[in-house]
Amino acid sequence: MENYFTDNPDIQWHFEHLDLEEIVEALEEGYTQAGHYDDAPASYEDAREGYRAVLEMLGAIAAQEIAPLAAEVDREGAHFEDGKVRYAAGTERALKVLRQAGLMAFTLPRRYGGLNFPGVLYTMATEMISQADASLMNLFGLQDIAETIYEFADEPLKEKYLPLFARGEVTGAMILTEPEAGSDLQSVRLKAVEQPDGTWRLYGVKRFITNGCAEVSLVLARSEEGSVDGRGLSMFLVERCPELVVRRIENKLGIHGSPTCELQFNGVPAVLVGQRRLGLIRYVMSLMNGARVAVAAQAVGIAQAAYEEARKYAEKRVQFRKPIIEFPQVYDMLARMKSEIQAARAITYEASRLMDLRRILERRQESSRDPALRTRAKEVSSWTSVLTPMAKAYASEMAVRAAYDAIQIHGGAGYMREFPVERLWRDARITTIYEGTTQLQVIGALGGILSGALSQYLSLKGERDYRPELARLALLAREAREKLASSVTHLKALNDRDYTDYMSRRLVDMACDCLAVHLLLDQAQRDPARLLVAEKFITDAMPRIRMQAEYVAGNERITIEKRAELI
């Protein structure tokens, strides 16, 4: 029986080598939770066994229940009739299975009905669900909304809503985007009006809202009349009600199972979450970071599915009297796909793990004045901030490439609806766009690259004694670090804002390759069996890194200066 967890050696490797002891110890409050909850682990080993059992089940559900429904969900899509949204039959079925299996609240604490798992396990789960049906991830992934309520809302709100999320009785939506506020969320206009009794009502229009038909949603709205920037925005919780009208759902290229709604707010009753004015700058930023890791995982899942299809087809398809997998151009595509998937997975899981670590260090810091702890928390926070957008940018762009090549390997057959690769490409395509386009991720990562936070992280990873057979690769990794460092130095010395922005994509691409080089080398150091893929990836990545460094050093300004004539 197929199982996306046990059948995937790379996920297995990560699970075996997850460095979670400190995180789990904190989540389980020194394993004292075992005294109160009979599903809580008594030790780290016990916790890991439990994680394995749950992920094994999820891997089976993904492969055996959800994947067989994906093609039909794509064909049928979500429906919009009489002002109401209805999921495709397969989506309903999959949600019922996940609900019954208690998989809709991975990270929520047990007192609200959650599993109290580290976020990185949720990231793995998200990947496997996406491998089965990328559109279902948009509903499975909305667990981040409950997580945001848990992080920032008052206790009464938590007690009211979190158990409903945990039992899967409600789904959520994060309602941010407006027709004139896409990437630029600071210009959100949806109006929040405070009522005499202290409650709020919302007026305006939102669009491109994933699962906008949800029972419980978080909404970004302008609570400070006359304000124009992000500091006038607050976060509100709304329930589905007659004043909240779904005007239409979008007809999209991919992820057909996920309803994308246009919403009209006609005085929707709302409850303020947390403090006024912190809606965008604190809460949505936190929510988005979680969502970015989730989209990275979604992208890795889609790429994995595309790779599996492509390899299967290339082994079977005979042309010129041999299976096409024996032609160098074809096997190179497959080998590249596989090594890049592993690179993206390594970056995504590491970003997710750092996010877990940041959360526990921040909590620990609240009750401590230890300066060493403060330094460490700050350090981990700076790494998380740079790795998160890198994970999203790298994994999503990689997934589009992988799906593109998967169609290419199928030839004409891949262009046809009968094979799943065209759906995978359509589904992959959104991942470079939503939760912040690649271009926004580049902006998000730029700060942490220029500040040296990433270099510091890479040095910690890279400057150590490698096993002798890794000497050559370690040398290449050092070269990659140096290329990145000299590019950063160059840009800082130039101190030319336009040029830095113009080169930012190249710099971030180089940084992503450089990060992956280090993570894969680290894997090879821990396990000789990982050497081959590391070697393949590093061999492919080095010329790219050198090329980008050459671009950055070139001071080419022709596109900036002659853009009017060039475009």
Added chain:
Amino acid sequence: MRIVVLAKQVPDTKNVTGEVMKPDGTLNRAALAAVFNPEDLNALEMALDLKDRYGGEVIVITMGPPRAADILRDALCRGADRVILLSDRRFAGADTLATSYTIAQAITTHLMPFDLIACGRQAIDGDTAQVPPQVAEKLGIPQVTYVVEAIEMSNGRMRLRRDLGRREEIVEAELPLLITVPRTANRPRWPNARRLLKYRHARCGFELEAEARRRRAEVHQVLADLKARGLYIETWGAEEIQADLSRIGLGGSPTKVKKVDSVVLKGRSLRFFPPDDKGIKELVGELIEERTFG
């Protein structure tokens, strides 16, 4: 309402490889993974669904070797309230007569009064489908086979839909009642994650010593702890169910297997009959001669 589900751990015949048949044609059980008999999962699902609708408790009982505790843990993870392992060396080698006696005996000694017994239609190893009807006979209760839907339960009666292949029947029967459930009835639910995290620690009587060694504790302490946390799998032998020793195990089994043939149908054993009156007449004649009919 009390629902008892009869379950069996069986070799995973869906994933048979070459080596699982011994030269004499019997199963080499050691080489096969052991799984929850698929149609017993359908019976469990129907029981859990009835519990969701009408309340009550679901008790799963199995007879088998100690490792059959695996399917009981699985049943707990899927939502069973209580599970019982019937295991005793003296139960070994039982045919359907001795098996149904043992199970019926366990029910009459410990699980009365019950409302419903739900069973899978048949097990994928023996394929006899004989145990559930024999249990019903021994308990003196009505039985309804091939139940694909429990439509309604009220006033001590159940309305059921039976799938008989070419037609369906809606029947009503009085409780207590035994039903058998085929694969087409439903899709069994998966384990629930929180239950899985809890009940993976459940242990049966045979696992107590190993558990005590692992925890470096005394067996009676482990037993008390497991019981207190609802993690003890009740384990009954011949004494616990006051069994008549002459009716259990190999000694209580009149069935004797004379010979096992491994039958593989090949293309040449097929015969085609033309679809006309003459052909049909020939076919019927052949079937009578082969004793398939009559």
